[in-house]
Amino acid sequence: MAMISKDPVQACTATTLRQFDSSKKMAMALRKFGKDGISIWRRGFSSSAGLESSSTRDATPVNLFTAINQALHIALDTDPRSYVFGEDVSFGGVFRCTTGLAEQFGRQRVFNTPLCEQGIAGFAIGLAAMGNRAIAEIQFADYIFPAFDQLVNEAAKFRYRSGNEFNCGGLTIRSPYGAVGHGGHYHSQSPEAFFCHVPGLKVVIPRSPYQAKGLLLASIRDPNPVVFFEPKWLYRLAVEEVPDADYMLPLSQAEVVREGKDITLVGWGAQLSILEQACEDAEKEGISCELIDLRTLIPWDKETVEASVSKTGRLLVSHEAPVTGGFGAEISASIIERCFLRLEAPVARVCGLDTPFPLVYEPFYMPTKNKILDAIKSTVNY
Amino acid sequence: MRRSRTVTHAPDGEFGPDLAEVFGPRQSDGGPELVQLLTPEGERVRHPEFDREFSAEELRGFYRDMVLTRRIDTESTALQRHGELGIWAQLLGQEAAQIGSGRALRPQDFAFPTYREHGVAWCRGLDPLKLLGLFRGVDQGSWDAQEHHFGNYTIVIGAQTLHATGYAMGVQRDGAVGTGDPDRDAAVIAYFGDGASSQGDVNEAFIFAASYNAPVVFFCQNNQWAISEPIERQTRIPLYQRALGFGFPGVRVDGNDVMATYAVTQAALQRAREGSGPTFVEAYTYRMGAHTTTDDPTRYRLSDDVENWKLKDPIARLEAYLRRNGLVEDGFTDHVAAEAAELGERLRAGCKQLADPEPLSVFDHVYADLPPELAEQRDGYAAYLASFEGAQA
Numbered sequence: 001m002a003m004i005s006k007d008p009v010q011a012c013t014a015t016t017l018r019q020f021d022s023s024k025k026m027a028m029a030l031r032k033f034g035k036d037g038i039s040i041w042r043r044g045f046s047s048s049a050g051l052e053s054s055s056t057r058d059a060t061p062v063n064l065f066t067a068i069n070q071a072l073h074i075a076l077d078t079d080p081r082s083y084v085f086g087e088d089v090s091f092g093g094v095f096r097c098t099t100g101l102a103e104q105f106g107r108q109r110v111f112n113t114p115l116c117e118q119g120i121a122g123f124a125i126g127l128a129a130m131g132n133r134a135i136a137e138i139q140f141a142d143y144i145f146p147a148f149d150q151l152v153n154e155a156a157k158f159r160y161r162s163g164n165e166f167n168c169g170g171l172t173i174r175s176p177y178g179a180v181g182h183g184g185h186y187h188s189q190s191p192e193a194f195f196c197h198v199p200g201l202k203v204v205i206p207r208s209p210y211q212a213k214g215l216l217l218a219s220i221r222d223p224n225p226v227v228f229f230e231p232k233w234l235y236r237l238a239v240e241e242v243p244d245a246d247y248m249l250p251l252s253q254a255e256v257v258r259e260g261k262d263i264t265l266v267g268w269g270a271q272l273s274i275l276e277q278a279c280e281d282a283e284k285e286g287i288s289c290e291l292i293d294l295r296t297l298i299p300w301d302k303e304t305v306e307a308s309v310s311k312t313g314r315l316l317v318s319h320e321a322p323v324t325g326g327f328g329a330e331i332s333a334s335i336i337e338r339c340f341l342r343l344e345a346p347v348a349r350v351c352g353l354d355t356p357f358p359l360v361y362e363p364f365y366m367p368t369k370n371k372i373l374d375a376i377k378s379t380v381n382y
Numbered sequence: 383m384r385r386s387r388t389v390t391h392a393p394d395g396e397f398g399p400d401l402a403e404v405f406g407p408r409q410s411d412g413g414p415e416l417v418q419l420l421t422p423e424g425e426r427v428r429h430p431e432f433d434r435e436f437s438a439e440e441l442r443g444f445y446r447d448m449v450l451t452r453r454i455d456t457e458s459t460a461l462q463r464h465g466e467l468g469i470w471a472q473l474l475g476q477e478a479a480q481i482g483s484g485r486a487l488r489p490q491d492f493a494f495p496t497y498r499e500h501g502v503a504w505c506r507g508l509d510p511l512k513l514l515g516l517f518r519g520v521d522q523g524s525w526d527a528q529e530h531h532f533g534n535y536t537i538v539i540g541a542q543t544l545h546a547t548g549y550a551m552g553v554q555r556d557g558a559v560g561t562g563d564p565d566r567d568a569a570v571i572a573y574f575g576d577g578a579s580s581q582g583d584v585n586e587a588f589i590f591a592a593s594y595n596a597p598v599v600f601f602c603q604n605n606q607w608a609i610s611e612p613i614e615r616q617t618r619i620p621l622y623q624r625a626l627g628f629g630f631p632g633v634r635v636d637g638n639d640v641m642a643t644y645a646v647t648q649a650a651l652q653r654a655r656e657g658s659g660p661t662f663v664e665a666y667t668y669r670m671g672a673h674t675t676t677d678d679p680t681r682y683r684l685s686d687d688v689e690n691w692k693l694k695d696p697i698a699r700l701e702a703y704l705r706r707n708g709l710v711e712d713g714f715t716d717h718v719a720a721e722a723a724e725l726g727e728r729l730r731a732g733c734k735q736l737a738d739p740e741p742l743s744v745f746d747h748v749y750a751d752l753p754p755e756l757a758e759q760r761d762g763y764a765a766y767l768a769s770f771e772g773a774q775a
Contacts, residue, residue, distance in 0.1 A: 088610045091682040112611050114580035115539060143538065146582055182468040184519060186537040324755075353744060353763070354756055359468075359519035361744035364763075374766065 059243045065235040067209035067242045068097045068174075071216040072135065074246045076105045079133055082170075082220070084110045086120060086137030094139060095176060095235050121147035121173065125155050125225075128170035133220055141177035141229060142186045148194065155225040156200030169223035174216070176232035177205075178270050178320055179357070179366060183232075188357045190321035192268075195227050196298045196330065202226040203297040204251060207272040208234070210242050214249030215295060222251055231270035238273075254301035256308065260290035262380055263314040266305055266331055268294045271318050271367065278372035287380055297327055305331065306338045313344040314379050318367050323351035345382035348375040414620065416634040416666050419641040422694040424702025432635075432645045438709050444485065444640045445704060446718050448477040448697045451501040453722040454510045455671075457729045458500075458517065462675045466733050467517040471498045475638070475670030478696030479603050481505065482643025483571065483665070486651055489531065490558070490568040494546040497535040498603075499573050506532040510725075511732045520736050522747075539574075540581035543600065546572030547587045550598035550654070559597045560657030569654035570598045571647075577608025579624070580616045588660070592629040597654035599647065600625075600662045603637060605669035610682035625662035637667030638696040668694070741767065 062070070075082050084101055090112045092099035102110040113120050117138055124136035138144045144151075151173065159167040179188045195203045204219050204226055206212035212230065219226040257272065258279055267275045272293050279289040290308050294300055309315050315335055317328035332347040350367045358365050417432050455473050462470040473480065480501025487493060493502055500513055508530050515521030516535060527533050536542040550570040553559060558568045578584050579602060591598050604621055606613050617624070625632030635646040643665055650661035668691040672679050679688075704710045745752065745760040752760075767773060 087608070091610045094609065094677075112615050114616050115577035115608050115611070116580045116582060118582045119580070182519070184468070184537075185522075354759055355744055355748050358744050359516075359522055360738060361741065362519075364741045364744055371766070374769075 058245070059241045061239050062209055062242050063234075063236050063239045064206075064209045064212055064230065065095050065097045067213040068216060068230060069099055069101075070242065070244070071213040071220070072098060072101055073104070074217060075133065075135060075220045076101060076109060078246065081131065082109070082133035082135060083127060084135045084137070085113050085124075086174075087113060087115055087139045089137055093137065095232065097174075097230075097235075098137070116146070117143050118146040118150060121150035122154070124171055124173070125150060125158070125168045128168035128225070129158065129166060131170065133170040133172070134168075135172045135174065135220055138173060138175040140187050140232075141175040141191050142189045144173075144175055144191060147173070151195070151201065151225070151227065152198050156198045158200075158225075160200060167223070168225055171225040172216075172220045172228055173226070174228045174230060176235070177229040178231045178233055179362060180233045181362065183357070184359045185357055187232075188362070190229075190269075190319065190352070192227075192229055192297055192319075193321055193325060193327045196327050198298075200225070201298065202251060203229070204295065205229045205231070205269040205297060206295065207231070207257075207269055207293050208238050209240050211249060211293075211295065213242055214247050215251070217246065218248040218251050221248065226251075229269065233270045234273075249295070252296045252299045252301055254295055254304040255293045256290060256304065257293050258289065258291035260288035261312055262288045263316060263376055264290045264292060264305065264308040264312045265316050265318065265372075265376075266292045266294055266328075267318045268297065269320075271320060274367070274369050275318055275372060277369045278376060281369065281373050282376050285377070287376060289376065294331075300331075302334055302338065305335060309335055309339045310342055313339075313342050314382075315339075315343070316348040316350065316372070316375055316379060318350040318372055320352050320367060322354045323349050324354050326351050345379045348379045350375045414634065414666055416636045417642045417646050418636040418639050419645060420636075420639045420699055420703060422638070422699050424699045424706060426703065429642070429645075432642065432649060434645050434648075436641055436644075441641075441700065441704060441709060442714060444478075444481055444644070445697070445700050445710075445715075446721070447481040447485065447501070447504060448640065448700070449718050449722050450725055451477050451481060451504050452697065453726050454500055454504065454513075454729065457726045458510075458514060459671070459675060461514070461730065461733050462517070467514060467675075468519050469674050469676060470517050471674045472669075472671035473498050473500055475668050475691065475696070476603055476605055476665075477501055478640035478700075479637035479643055479665035479667050482640040483573075483601050483647040483663070486644050486648040487531075487571065488564070488568070488651075488655075490565065491651060492531045492533070492546075492549055492553075492568070492570045494533040494542040494549070494570065494572045495535055496539075496542065496573055496575065496578070497537055498575075499535075502573065503530075503532055506530045508532055510729060511736070514729065514733045515736050518733065518736055520738055540578035540584040540587075543572045543574055543578070543584045543587035544590070546570050546598050546600075547591045547594075547596050550591065550596035550660075551594050553597055554594070559655060567655035568597070569651040570596075571601050571651065572598055573601050573603065575608065576602065576604040576606065576613050576616055576621060577611065578602075579621055585628075588625070588628040588630075588662075591660040595657070595659035597657070598660050599650045599654055600660060601647065602662065602664045603667055604664050605637075605667050607669045607673070607679075607683070609673045609677060610679075612683075620664070622662055622664035625660075630660045630662065632662035632664065634664040634666055637665030638694050638699070640696060640700060667696075 072084055088094055089098040090102045120136050124134040127134040155168055155171055177190050192203055195201055202224050204215050206215045219228050265275050275291055279291055282289050290312055317331050319326055319328055328349040328351055350372045353365050417429055458470045459472055461467045484502040484505030495502055508525055512525045553568050558566055561567055602621055622632035622634040633646055635642045646663055650663050653661055742764055
């Protein structure tokens with residue numbers, strides 16, 4: 001199974017060489033990345049098996065919005081043709097992710113936009129199409145829908161419809177997604193599945209501060225348009241050691257966060273921490289769970305999940321978005337194709353209810369640890 | 383400058399010359415050109431086109447409405463701070479814009495609010511506890527929109543302006559425009575803010591309204607801020623001037639002047655009811671509070687600005703006028719203050735008594751009828767809840 005190899009620098013560099021353009025800037029970034037050893041610290045938030053510290057570097061315990069802020073600082077610092085913009089980003093943003101950027105890099109490069117998501121996306125595509133890195137923020141994923149046409153019909157198809165003569169690969173859309181306890185109908189949605197249905201886009205979702213910084217930098221530098229959903233619940237809540245340095249984590253590579261042998265659990269974003277709690281409870285009842293963070297939803301790492309399910313024979317997928325038509329359906333279908341004869345039980349999906357995201361009903365709507373635990377047990381006992 | 387089409391005079395000739403003519407930009411002596419009938423100091427001023435006489439009863443009514451609306455707002459903000467509401471969108475400073483426009487509505491007119499029009503809700507007869515139910519999250523925003531002719535709060539910025547335009551087109555097709563019957567002719571009012579004016583939906587609503595001559599008043603409360611973004615980020619010209627580009631009149635009114643807001647909105651609504659189509663009313667005001675209770679405006683705006691606008695307070699100027707003209711010598715203001723205190727108490731008590739709904743009702747009203755698959759999901763969930771030790775039957 002795939003894990004972060006013992007030499008994290010090598011693993012990431014190999015992946016980045018596959019993925020990135022060999023432009024001068026990328027080569028510089030890679031050299032810088034290669035020169036600086038990075039250490040993978042034991043994550044306080046989400047444990048990973050089989051990790052080692054390589055050379056010791058400066059790292060600080062920070063929360064998610066600070067990790068993202070660091071990534072944005074580095075992106076702006078390493079590429080003078082990168083821009084950060086969106087509603088309210090100038091004063092630091094409603095979630096503080098863009099704090100200090102306007103002051104440091106100037107308001108030509110970090111700026112507020114008019115209140116228009118379709119405009120933000122279209123504008124970002126244009127900026128990216130001339131070779132810039134356009135890092136656009138949609139204030140809440142719930143508001144991304146006016147931008148959907150631009151992302152689906154334009155961003156995703158730029159390269160394809162031009163025979164690779166033209167692209168907007170420098171486009172990254174960042175947006176907070178997911179439940180936050182009090183977001184209600186319009187500050188809680190998980191729209192990732194809509195974008196996973198669009199060839200030409202990448203969808204990336206980090207589970208923690210360390211993951212977020214590395215995945216965001218990788219997304220910004222990836223030569224394809226990326227939609228990067230940030231779990232807003234974790235902006236302040238999740239704290240872990242994050243290297244101060246510039247580093248990237250590979251896209252389209254899932255991570256086995258916990259090893260086990262009885263059942264494979266797959267999720268992303270904030271749901272990872274819920275799944276982890278369920279793993280721990282299941283362990284007490286003698287069930288050994290293997291937990292995978294998908295990290296990139298499209299193109300997704302089928303090999304890692306397949307390898308895991310080949311070992312365990314059981315799969316459970318969990319996401320906040322409603323179960324019907326959610327991305328869990330794609331994972332289930334693909335894994336059944338690959339692992340049919342190995343499966344001991346149907347693929348379980350523990351997801352949001354098939355209702356709009358509710359108000360005070362939120363705790364009932366959510367795919368909680370107990371619901372997951374129930375499903376683990378019934379799958380194992382099938 | 384192209385004139386919009388000539389309108390007939392209002393039935394009672396109250397509004398003087400061609401209304402279309404008067405909505406164009408006017409020269410001012412310094413400040414933003416806007417229609418004003420009551421200065422910040424509480425002096426009555428005349429306006430050549432939009433003036434009207436107000437009875438003592440009307441003015442005292444405005445005062446009471448604004449004081450009570452402000453009380454609803456401050457009480458709800460406090461309730462949020464105490465954890466009784468999940469969030470509250472404050473309207474502090476915008477009372478005149480909402481009461482002035484809200485009171486100009488006839489019962490058959492329909493209002494489409496954003497999420498901040500608690501003053502308009504008040505005018506439409508909505509019990510403020512219904513608003514609290516939404517912000518507390520125990521009630522999915524459901525008051526009967528038809529009963530109050532006041533739509534449900536719309537969180538997605540600007541979306542309601544398209545709804546308002548479609549509704550207005552429906553009113554046209556129902557033959558409730560231009561009949562001359564004051565009880566039948568209806569208009570629609572769409573509320574939105576300065577930030578919303580940048581949204582595609584809002585501009586599309588303008589296009590549709592103009593193209594179909596829809597009986598809709600686009601009422602923009604320009605409170606100068608979209609969270610942290612000042613108005614200058616949204617527009618290069620005064621917002622009301624955009625309307626001309628779309629083909630209908632626009633007028634800017636002092637949004638802190640309840641008399642002017644009432645007069646201008648009434649004129650615009652009458653235009654719509656008569657069949658003369660849409661009007662853009664920009665109520666120039668200021669968001670004295672935060673965007674919502676999750677926002678901290680000290681991070682992006684100067685307190686000097688806020689202090690300056692305190693001098694333009696909508697309630698203070700009306701109170702000054704009423705006192706100066708002997709219209710509240712009967713202890714009226716004390717009476718209103720007592721009423722406000724009572725209202726505050728009722729809201730506090732009522733809020734805490736708002737019941738949590740039954741868990742299984744989360745499945746209600748997704749569709750008109752419950753699809754079998756969803757019924758199955760609900761039954762499965764009911765069984766899951768019942769499986770817990772100590773679960774109630």
